[in-house]
Amino acid sequence: MSLFDLPLETLREYRPERDEPADFDDFWARTLQEAAGHELAPEFVPHDAPLSGVRVYDTTFAGWGGHPIKAWALVPEGAGEVPCVVQFIGYSGGRGLPVDHLAWPTAGFATLVVDTRGQGGSNHASPGATGDPDGGAHSQAPGMMTRGILDPERYYYRRVFTDAVRAVDAAAAHPSVDADRISVWGISQGGGIAQAVAALHPSVKAALIDVPFLTHFRRAVEITDRDPYQEIVRFLSSQRDTEEQVFRTLAYFDGLNFAARGRVPAMYSAALMDTVCPPSTVFAAYNLWTGPKEISVYPWNGHEGGGSRQRELQLRHLRKLFSVD
Amino acid sequence: MSLFDLPLETLREYRPERDEPADFDDFWARTLQEAAGHELAPEFVPHDAPLSGVRVYDTTFAGWGGHPIKAWALVPEGAGEVPCVVQFIGYSGGRGLPVDHLAWPTAGFATLVVDTRGQGGSNHASPGATGDPDGGAHSQAPGMMTRGILDPERYYYRRVFTDAVRAVDAAAAHPSVDADRISVWGISQGGGIAQAVAALHPSVKAALIDVPFLTHFRRAVEITDRDPYQEIVRFLSSQRDTEEQVFRTLAYFDGLNFAARGRVPAMYSAALMDTVCPPSTVFAAYNLWTGPKEISVYPWNGHEGGGSRQRELQLRHLRKLFSVD
Amino acid sequence: MSLFDLPLETLREYRPERDEPADFDDFWARTLQEAAGHELAPEFVPHDAPLSGVRVYDTTFAGWGGHPIKAWALVPEGAGEVPCVVQFIGYSGGRGLPVDHLAWPTAGFATLVVDTRGQGGSNHASPGATGDPDGGAHSQAPGMMTRGILDPERYYYRRVFTDAVRAVDAAAAHPSVDADRISVWGISQGGGIAQAVAALHPSVKAALIDVPFLTHFRRAVEITDRDPYQEIVRFLSSQRDTEEQVFRTLAYFDGLNFAARGRVPAMYSAALMDTVCPPSTVFAAYNLWTGPKEISVYPWNGHEGGGSRQRELQLRHLRKLFSVD
Amino acid sequence: MSLFDLPLETLREYRPERDEPADFDDFWARTLQEAAGHELAPEFVPHDAPLSGVRVYDTTFAGWGGHPIKAWALVPEGAGEVPCVVQFIGYSGGRGLPVDHLAWPTAGFATLVVDTRGQGGSNHASPGATGDPDGGAHSQAPGMMTRGILDPERYYYRRVFTDAVRAVDAAAAHPSVDADRISVWGISQGGGIAQAVAALHPSVKAALIDVPFLTHFRRAVEITDRDPYQEIVRFLSSQRDTEEQVFRTLAYFDGLNFAARGRVPAMYSAALMDTVCPPSTVFAAYNLWTGPKEISVYPWNGHEGGGSRQRELQLRHLRKLFSVD
Amino acid sequence: MSLFDLPLETLREYRPERDEPADFDDFWARTLQEAAGHELAPEFVPHDAPLSGVRVYDTTFAGWGGHPIKAWALVPEGAGEVPCVVQFIGYSGGRGLPVDHLAWPTAGFATLVVDTRGQGGSNHASPGATGDPDGGAHSQAPGMMTRGILDPERYYYRRVFTDAVRAVDAAAAHPSVDADRISVWGISQGGGIAQAVAALHPSVKAALIDVPFLTHFRRAVEITDRDPYQEIVRFLSSQRDTEEQVFRTLAYFDGLNFAARGRVPAMYSAALMDTVCPPSTVFAAYNLWTGPKEISVYPWNGHEGGGSRQRELQLRHLRKLFSVD
Amino acid sequence: MSLFDLPLETLREYRPERDEPADFDDFWARTLQEAAGHELAPEFVPHDAPLSGVRVYDTTFAGWGGHPIKAWALVPEGAGEVPCVVQFIGYSGGRGLPVDHLAWPTAGFATLVVDTRGQGGSNHASPGATGDPDGGAHSQAPGMMTRGILDPERYYYRRVFTDAVRAVDAAAAHPSVDADRISVWGISQGGGIAQAVAALHPSVKAALIDVPFLTHFRRAVEITDRDPYQEIVRFLSSQRDTEEQVFRTLAYFDGLNFAARGRVPAMYSAALMDTVCPPSTVFAAYNLWTGPKEISVYPWNGHEGGGSRQRELQLRHLRKLFSVD
Secondary structure: OOOOOOOHHHHHHOOOOOOOOOOHHHHHHHHHHHHHOOOOOOEEEEEOOOOOOEEEEEEEEEOHHHOEEEEEEEEEOOOOOEEEEEEEOOOOOOOOOHHHOOHHHHOOOEEEEEOOOOOOOOOOOOOOOOOOOEOOOOOOOOOOOOOOOOOOOOOHHHHHHHHHHHHHHHHHHOOOEEEEEEEEEEEOHHHHHHHHHHHHOOOOOEEEEEOOOOOOHHHHHHHOOOOOHHHHHHHHHHOOOOHHHHHHHHHOOOHHHHHOOOOOOEEEEEEOOOOOOOHHHHHHHHHHOOOOEEEEEEOOOOOOOOHHHHHHHHHHHHHHHOOOO | OOOOOOOHHHHHHOOOOOOOOOOHHHHHHHHHHHHHOOOOOOEEEEEOOOOOOEEEEEEEEEOHHHOEEEEEEEEEOOOOOEEEEEEEOOOOOOOOOHHHOOHHHHOOOEEEEEOOOOOOOOOOOOOOOOOOOEOOOOOOOOOOOOOOOOOOOOOHHHHHHHHHHHHHHHHHOOOOEEEEEEEEEEEOHHHHHHHHHHHHOOOOOEEEEEOOOOOOHHHHHHHOOOOOHHHHHHHHHHOOOOHHHHHHHHHOOOHHHHHOOOOOOEEEEEEOOOOOOOHHHHHHHHHHOOOOEEEEEEOOOOOOOOHHHHHHHHHHHHHHHOOOO | OOOOOOOHHHHHHOOOOOOOOOOHHHHHHHHHHHHHOOOOOOEEEEEOOOOOOEEEEEEEEEOHHHOEEEEEEEEEOOOOOEEEEEEEOOOOOOOOOHHHOOHHHHOOOEEEEEOOOOOOOOOOOOOOOOOOOEOOOOOOOOOOOOOOOOOOOOOHHHHHHHHHHHHHHHHHOOOOEEEEEEEEEEEOHHHHHHHHHHHHOOOOOEEEEEOOOOOOHHHHHHHOOOOOHHHHHHHHHHOOOOHHHHHHHHHOOOHHHHHOOOOOOEEEEEEOOOOOOOHHHHHHHHHHOOOOEEEEEEOOOOOOOOHHHHHHHHHHHHHHHOOOO | OOOOOOOHHHHHHOOOOOOOOOOHHHHHHHHHHHHHOOOOOOEEEEEOOOOOOEEEEEEEEEOHHHOEEEEEEEEEOOOOOEEEEEEEOOOOOOOOOHHHOOHHHHOOOEEEEEOOOOOOOOOOOOOOOOOOOEOOOOOOOOOOOOOOOOOOOOOHHHHHHHHHHHHHHHHHHOOOEEEEEEEEEEEOHHHHHHHHHHHHOOOOOEEEEEOOOOOOHHHHHHHOOOOOHHHHHHHHHHOOOOHHHHHHHHHOOOHHHHHOOOOOOEEEEEEOOOOOOOHHHHHHHHHHOOOOEEEEEEOOOOOOOOHHHHHHHHHHHHHHHOOOO | OOOOOOOHHHHHHOOOOOOOOOOHHHHHHHHHHHHHOOOOOOEEEEEOOOOOOEEEEEEEEEOHHHOEEEEEEEEEOOOOOEEEEEEEOOOOOOOOOHHHOOHHHHOOOEEEEEOOOOOOOOOOOOOOOOOOOEOOOOOOOOOOOOOOOOOOOOOHHHHHHHHHHHHHHHHHOOOOEEEEEEEEEEEOHHHHHHHHHHHHOOOOOEEEEEOOOOOOHHHHHHHOOOOOHHHHHHHHHHOOOOHHHHHHHHHOOOHHHHHOOOOOOEEEEEEOOOOOOOHHHHHHHHHHOOOOEEEEEEOOOOOOOOHHHHHHHHHHHHHHHOOOO | OOOOOOOHHHHHHOOOOOOOOOOHHHHHHHHHHHHHOOOOOOEEEEEOOOOOOEEEEEEEEEOHHHOEEEEEEEEEOOOOOEEEEEEEOOOOOOOOOHHHOOHHHHOOOEEEEEOOOOOOOOOOOOOOOOOOOEOOOOOOOOOOOOOOOOOOOOOHHHHHHHHHHHHHHHHHOOOOEEEEEEEEEEEOHHHHHHHHHHHHOOOOOEEEEEOOOOOOHHHHHHHOOOOOHHHHHHHHHHOOOOHHHHHHHHHOOOHHHHHOOOOOOEEEEEEOOOOOOOHHHHHHHHHHOOOOEEEEEEOOOOOOOOHHHHHHHHHHHHHHHOOOO
């Protein structure tokens, strides 16, 4: 891959105009309030994993609309109350299997690995177990990006972000979790979700946001020809008169608007050859983030970003922030 | 493309074992009966098309679950009661625009062009206008093939086939349509739907089935690596323990089982270089069809099959069968 | 696809220098005069199409060099003298079958669908029936773009544009056509031909020009790597010393020079993600068009442009312009 | 590439039925006789090449229809009468430049490198300089394979093979060439042409035929999906009713029918991973060749076959056969 | 992907002839004996990983030729002597980072993750840290498959397999490892190495072999066109006279010959749509394995095989076999 | 291909900053001095080629580290002392076969065609016969670009450039070669090597440098996504902390630094659509070349550049420069 986006010096200063609906905060306040009308009802069913140092719970809680959302909770064996990392998943994947998620527990954290509703049915590396009962009121492009996109109330990510906010509550409800030390984390779509939750949930204390998706939609659909952003382009190419409506909806879900509300310490990462989530869309959010922040830049990587290297940085960072050793 | 499936002589004799659930007929009788509990409520709103010889109606009727299904009804200007062709659409597409569907009206038929719920949101050539409110109870692969696939009751095509059966009723309800002369027609997914409706709806009088999809699933997923059949493979690669459940569901929707119930005159077409709907899957259905039948074979074509050439054959065939001139 | 050409605001002002040979008008006057030396000899053989509302004629007329050019004439059944749309075809295709061309007849127009000589032999969706007897005096790249390209007199499109001008005469010769209400229309190559004919034939009254090809060659071969413009690049990569000669020839056929002679009302369309006929090449012509004009812009589409949506706009536009209802 | 055709043991025995027109010999006798009505008129214009050991002549002779055919003649400096290799070119290429053809002259042979009319306009490695004035009487697929294919009299390769037979006469007319020691040679299309000329021209004394194209058309179009054989498939996919006519024409040009008339010593080569000219099509001809013969098999190569390795074998073979040292 | 290899029933019985050099055992005895002339010199340098439950050691030992080989040793915190899994890596990868390898430690095992010399320099997900000082005595294809392939003594995998045998000794040398409970494990190339080591090292007690590479070379290079097996084909296509020599070398390294010497319990996995290591090559080895054995078959997966699902099966299997809980 | 790099006018002025190590000259002086410690020991074994006008010698000489390097020497039959062209090979290829290299001998030059160590094992068109015994001290990406790249002393091209400098000495040692008239030549990698040798070897008298590789690394890896430059990017994407070290090493091998030391007449070529060695990297070197120079620009070609056309220009140029006729 070659360098295709802005040069690094420009990226470091890039602060595009945001398109924020006047009722953005109201929209989300109302959304979360409605969701709160459903009992969270978190269940932590002990799961017989072939592991010794970690206890695993097959977890279910009520997400948006009271729909059941699946997750894995992993807790270090024999520890008392520990901090927790609530983890969201990249596009197309699901919570996978417990053995896929051992870094945080081995480092002294509980972790809650949360399904993204409806996803995880085609990715052989991370299967999911959660449906999205709302198929939408109109035609959609294959994938999830345009499900319900003509109406913010019915847009798929309204449900996903709400599920994710409630996942933090579910994590806090686990007896081994110290509710005052919860961080969110995610890569790509997971990063986009973490970014939103960090802005929406008042008791989140830190955010780890890697090569986030769902951020700066307008630029993204114009400069990359890769999925999943291209799902939106395909939709617009078919539903030729919906552009205004689509971007009106997306404004309620754009990471730029969540970043502008970030208050907790955020650790971002961006990759300069990332054609899936182009670096300018990531830096735009990072530059707008209003809380404490740092960013790791991987100049020679694509969407894989820093991989395990970034994981190690995050482990050190959060162990320090949450006083784990 | 090269020849990759069985030789033509073998295709002409190919009659695989069918996998038919014991309650196949019950399943469908119950399904259609439940659907009948919702008023059909067909609406034919005159549409201001820039056309002279054809009247166009923006049509809505209640499909499965009473959900609104969109269609275009086109009727030759000034004719009395005419026969009707109910047309179903290929995968990814929707009802498109009225100007896309002028062959049957110009040939003396009404036509009802029926949306496939949830589809038509990414195909720039045939946009749709109908949602599928049921997003499914589990993870799915992008696309529609695996939405609800773990349970015949919730499988996406249960709703689609039911919508399609009711589309015939909607057509019959139009004042210009002679309900005794209704044919179904479709290409690819549309052909699979037409094949099912011809078996399920007692008053259909003819079937035009081109390179049908949704037929002989087991062989299809084993010999072609192309979408949309591959959506099922991707699902199975991720949801590793669902094979039995998936094929149990598909047995209720497999074109082979509908073909074995075909009674009206059927006109099939197959293409020998078709890697999307391989010719053996088409011939399997054709050979099992129990009513009068004929098949056009296009030896040098892929999934496009006979194209407009086949259209002309169908027009002649149906004008004769339904005494139009 | 992503946005790869100039931004829309710049496109709206983009007026490149034209490269016009001093004898451009003479060249074409002489060309058409020579062609006029051959009898037009239009034949309209009634064709037994399985249609009721439209009469179809298998049409032949003498094009450049007196060569037989095939076309379909379709006339609304039972109407008197009607306006006519002379339609030219996209690259690789031919006149197809009558059932492919029912929009204009259903809307109250005759239409003449004209083969492009030599093309239509590989496109399964629109077969042709007309040869180009002149194979050229030198090596060529596969395809038609470089046949005879070293000499304006022998260049392939000299024959094609001449055929097309004479197609208008053939249309006018049909007894059901009102020769005072003839429009030309085409998409891609067809748009490029229509653009030229509108400038060359004095009795054309309107032009519908969609995502035109054969326009602004110099920029096109430099910014797109897609066929058919790339045929020219491949030729230049092999015939390393012909650049000057090639562009000298192309200057006689460049849509920019025809646009600068446009006088009838023109309706253009352009697509911002069109990598086949990049939007800057289309806007360049549109901006230079000297007659009344309007343009539809499809920001999220590739070379398919507006598709049937654009068709509906054209039907309304021309029904109004030619007083049809 | 993997092994995709028959196993080597089967290839060695593979002798398919030939489809030979009753008037095959008459057709070619008449064709060559007609051509003989045009003066050969070979011109050998000394060409100022920057070479010392080889004299180069820019050559022209009258081919089919008296059309001018270009070639390079290269003769070892200072030798007397030498044997000559008449070389035909692979698909898409032309005679290239003199420096591309130094192996035979350096080995003591004259060589005549013959353009294939109309080709050589897109291949940057071997430009051509000869047009094919006959563009055909019907639509064609891009490329040369289907130009005039509906009629053996007008088929492109009738002209090419005739040019090639006359190229042997042109070679013999050069003062430095010993007309009793002429061999033909070619790779791919060049091999197919050489194969035909060896059968058609009585004074050819040897044939070098590498991975020949234009041989066993029926099998080729069924088992490979690669160009140029696929040009025929694309034509048939568009011109849906021409199959019988097309294969009737091809029977006059099929290498199998020329091989069955082979009488001079032939040196073939085949590559087992050749997806362009599959080994079964090559072995079919080799097995049918009726003269003395040998074949080099390259088990791990694709269409490049033996490359320079085979060239060395041919040089040794022909130096021995023609007593050169 | 579609099914492209033998049907499952045939796979279960597939036992091809083996090509085993007479001195196979001598070759390996001599090779390991020579290696034993170098001190193993294992170093376990404590590594400051941000983990709590696992101790990490940056490990080096002397492999073939005494060359330094890097590995990670991970040991569960606070456990006594534990069994150990020695893990080999898939083609192109290296030992990665410690956080990538937490499943075995969390399950109560030590693990030694061993670099493959020279690899790990292009895979962003698993970097390596070990060079292969021997670049070979002849030309090679890019990659490692043909480095030194003309001579069994200099072949790359002679060094790799020797390194791997000595890795078992290095593992046994760690104070926390119970040398009587060592298993080998690997996926793809790692599986091929594990298979060899299980046959070559007398104190290995179990083998986990997933979709093994380096097995049944002859069939592999004939039926798959994918890397890395294709590196061998590319070499043979260039070095046209080395086929015999190449396969003579490979016979000393073919997994079939190691499988025929398997004596410990082996757990294999195969995937039916695996085009990288086709299932017939895997089943051939499995069927030849002479010790206790079981195989997991993933019918709908490609080379990813069972992924974490298989990992869970292996964890349970080995915990039982080695009495861990 | 489209134009993707700077416009030609800008290219003509493009002179980027060079990154030259302070000890650049020392590094190379020391390197060549060390190499001089090994006897050159050139062997010219007469090779039985089936040629008459050229004598061929299978040549070996001691390169870097005294390693044996293979070459072909070709000398015009019967000439006395002639000038010589030392030819270096493009990436992946080797010295091929003698019949591949007849242009210079036929034009009155000796030529020495030099293997590139380790390469020539996958290219079917130009096999090599020389190994690179030094496999490197660390992980590498497949291919040669990153072998030893972490240390200038161990970097692969240190050995290659040294071999190449000594190849000039080997050429001079041939009795038929006039050591005062030696030119270097190469295309792509061969051009990069020739450029370096022209700067490093004092008795070289001319340089022919076509579309050179190994030049302006920093820009190359940023603007092209094609191999072989991308090997470096893949290495950096895996070995995430080596960027500084890698570019430090490359600075000793960058063509820009050799061009700045060019003193003999140089003939360059560049192609404007060359995505392998982008034109800006070539012009950067050309513009920095300090000796007499000229450049051929091929505006419509990719990495093939001028091909045989350029060869003819070079033959004329060098015949004049070296007074050959």
